[in-house]
Structures are given as structure tokens and as C-alpha cells.
Amino acid sequence: MTVDLKLNVSDVKVIQEELLNWYQIHKRDLPWRKNRDPYRVWVSEIMLQQTRVDTVIPYYERFMKQFPTLQDLAQAPEEKVLKAWEGLGYYSRARNLHTAVKEVAEKYNGKVPDDPKKISKLKGIGPYTAGAILSIAYNRKSPAVDGNVMRVFARLFALKDDIALAATRKKMEAIAEQIIPVDSPGDFNQSLMELGATICTPIGPQCLFCPVHAVCNAYKQGIQEELPYKKRAKPPQKVSVLFLGVTCGNQFLIEKRAERGLLKGMWSLPTLENMKEDQAETDLLPICKEWGFLIRDMRKIGNLEHIFSHRHWKITLITIDLQEKPRDFSSNWKWIRQDQIKEFAFPTAYRKAIDMLF
DNA sequence: AACCCGTGGCC
DNA sequence: TGGCCAAGGGT
Numbered sequence: 001m002t003v004d005l006k007l008n009v010s011d012v013k014v015i016q017e018e019l020l021n022w023y024q025i026h027k028r029d030l031p032w033r034k035n036r037d038p039y040r041v042w043v044s045e046i047m048l049q050q051t052r053v054d055t056v057i058p059y060y061e062r063f064m065k066q067f068p069t070l071q072d073l074a075q076a077p078e079e080k081v082l083k084a085w086e087g088l089g090y091y092s093r094a095r096n097l098h099t100a101v102k103e104v105a106e107k108y109n110g111k112v113p114d115d116p117k118k119i120s121k122l123k124g125i126g127p128y129t130a131g132a133i134l135s136i137a138y139n140r141k142s143p144a145v146d147g148n149v150m151r152v153f154a155r156l157f158a159l160k161d162d163i164a165l166a167a168t169r170k171k172m173e174a175i176a177e178q179i180i181p182v183d184s185p186g187d188f189n190q191s192l193m194e195l196g197a198t199i200c201t202p203i204g205p206q207c208l209f210c211p212v213h214a215v216c217n218a219y220k221q222g223i224q225e226e227l228p229y230k231k232r233a234k235p236p237q238k239v240s241v242l243f244l245g246v247t248c249g250n251q252f253l254i255e256k257r258a259e260r261g262l263l264k265g266m267w268s269l270p271t272l273e274n275m276k277e278d279q280a281e282t283d284l285l286p287i288c289k290e291w292g293f294l295i296r297d298m299r300k301i302g303n304l305e306h307i308f309s310h311r312h313w314k315i316t317l318i319t320i321d322l323q324e325k326p327r328d329f330s331s332n333w334k335w336i337r338q339d340q341i342k343e344f345a346f347p348t349a350y351r352k353a354i355d356m357l358f
Numbered sequence: 359a360a361c362c363c364g365t366g367g368c369c
Numbered sequence: 370t371g372g373c374c375a376a377g378g379g380t
Binding site for chain 3: 044045046047048049050051052053055056090092093096123124125126127128129132144146147148149190193194196197202203230232233235
Binding site for chain 1: 359360361362363364365366367368369
């Protein structure tokens, strides 16, 4: 692929040398930088997708303690993996990682492939993650263009492309191809990301401390704060939902969510979505009757809110105590003892609601 | 291409 | 408070 952007050869040299030197001195001591084990790099890259370093660190430490090797993860039951992921969000990442790790264990004898075509076919490994693993773990020259790199490039070369577009990422990858030094692609890719995370930040970049500000076009023009350009995201849609805390003696009712959509396949409280704000609680009684609930007590506990990236739940939490368990019930339901609650992986919205109940 | 998919921190 | 952001991938 050719790029219309012509990179100045001497600038490229400056960028390579300055960034590598700077990275050597300023790189953070992060747990996934202890060694270059492809499995460890892989897990870190998946956890770091759309997730901050500070958030990931404790999850990564626990995960590696529980699943030290690729084989350990491959042999683990999915519920253990999801439990280790509880609270991290984007739970498909955990399932895809588990699926892909099992595939590597079986098809590649436990060795993470270093072939771009093979590694890219694994579940959950897209263009960025493939490039990151290949460059960091195998020192192969391959672009790893994430949000940091796009921001750094947008400023370095004063690019006004919308970084939300797929075409822009491809353009950035083409630029990366021209800049990555063959000798140390892993360190160079990481230096770009490290710079974006610590100096070339989205707001208030510290250009005076930047090792490449002398060759930065945005800095020269004083437009570093305006870049990168990104189309505004739509605000999350507000939805009223009911969470039901259903008990019967010391038994507690949990529900497995549908296999598609938000929080797919995750354990939850019985949830009534798409309810009209004011009708929700009046609609509840007939539904309970339909479910064969013999109600001993029902009361509203309170309201809470939970904001996903594209959905805003206005939650009403209601407890329902039953005289006896209904004879037949939804196949998504499971009665558990209250002391078993901690064994299941609940998304944060439900974990917080459950904490209000017990 | 546009939308879906979590969470927490910051101002 | 609302908006924005963070080492993206799947569909």
C-alpha cells in the first residue's frame, strides 16, 4: 500500500532514535514487561483493549497467578475464566481469548503462531493485537496501531483524518510500515504507545518533555490540542429496567442472559428491560403471576444507574420473597444458595445491585 | 461503514 | 452532571 504522505528521511531517523532512547529511559515497569512470553503478552494486550493500565494491572496479576501458562488457561473451565474477568468489562474478550488459547493448544501444540495470517485468524485478535504480539513477543516488523499511535501520528504529521474511520487506521499502518526500524520493532511500537500514554496525551500534551517535538508538525503549528480529529460519539440511550432480587428461604434466583446482545451469556438478576418508565412496577404483578410466583413479600429497595458505552440503565431494584419455588421455570434460571453468589461472575451493574441486597 | 460491546476516572 | 477517554474486535 502506498501513502500520499511523503515522510522526510532524516525526520524518520530522528523519530526512530529519539523514541527508542527515550523509551529505554522512561518505560514504565509493568507486569507484562517482565519477559516476552507470547502468552503473557497476548493476555495483556487483550486486557488492555479499551481499558486503562491502572485498571488492568491487578486483574493481570491475579489472572497470571491463576493461569500461569497457556496450557493452564486452555484447560480451565470457562466459568473460572469469566470469574477472573468479572468487573473488567467487554466479557467477549475473555471468551474469545479462552477459545483462541484452546485452539493454539490443540492446533499449534501450545505455541502462539508467529505467522501474521495464522495469528490473525484467532478469535479476538484483530489487526492491532496481531501486530502487538508479533512485534513485542517475536520482534517481527509489523504495525500495532492503537489509539495512542494514531494520536501520536496525527500530531507528528499534522493529519486531520477522522481517527474513528477504518480507512484512517490503514493509513496509519502504512505510515508505521515506513517508520518501524527492523532492529527493534517491539520496543519501537511500545515507545509510540508509551509516548501517547504519558506525554502525547489526549488533553494537555507535554510537548516540552517530548523527545520528538522538534520534528512534530502539530507542535510547530501550535495545533497539537486540536488533533487528532474524531467524530463525536452518540450519547448512550436511556432505558428503564427492573432488577429482581428473588428469594425463597435461603435460596436465591439468578438468570443467565441471552446469548446475544449486551452482557451476553452472563449471570444476572432476572431483568425486565424495555419497560415504560411509569408502567414498569404495575406491569410486574401479572408477570409474576405468569411465572407462578406465590409472593410472600415484595418491595422496592431503591434506584441505581449504570452507564454502558451506548446504553444508560435507570434501574429499579425490587425484592420478591416467595412462599415456595415455582414448579417449572425458565431454563435460564438457576436457584442457588446465598453463600454461592460469590462463585458466579456477575457484570458490575448486577454485582452492585446484589451488594445492596445482602 | 456503522454499530455493538463494559467499566472507571477525570473535569 | 454529562461528555470524553482508554494498548479494539466482531458483525
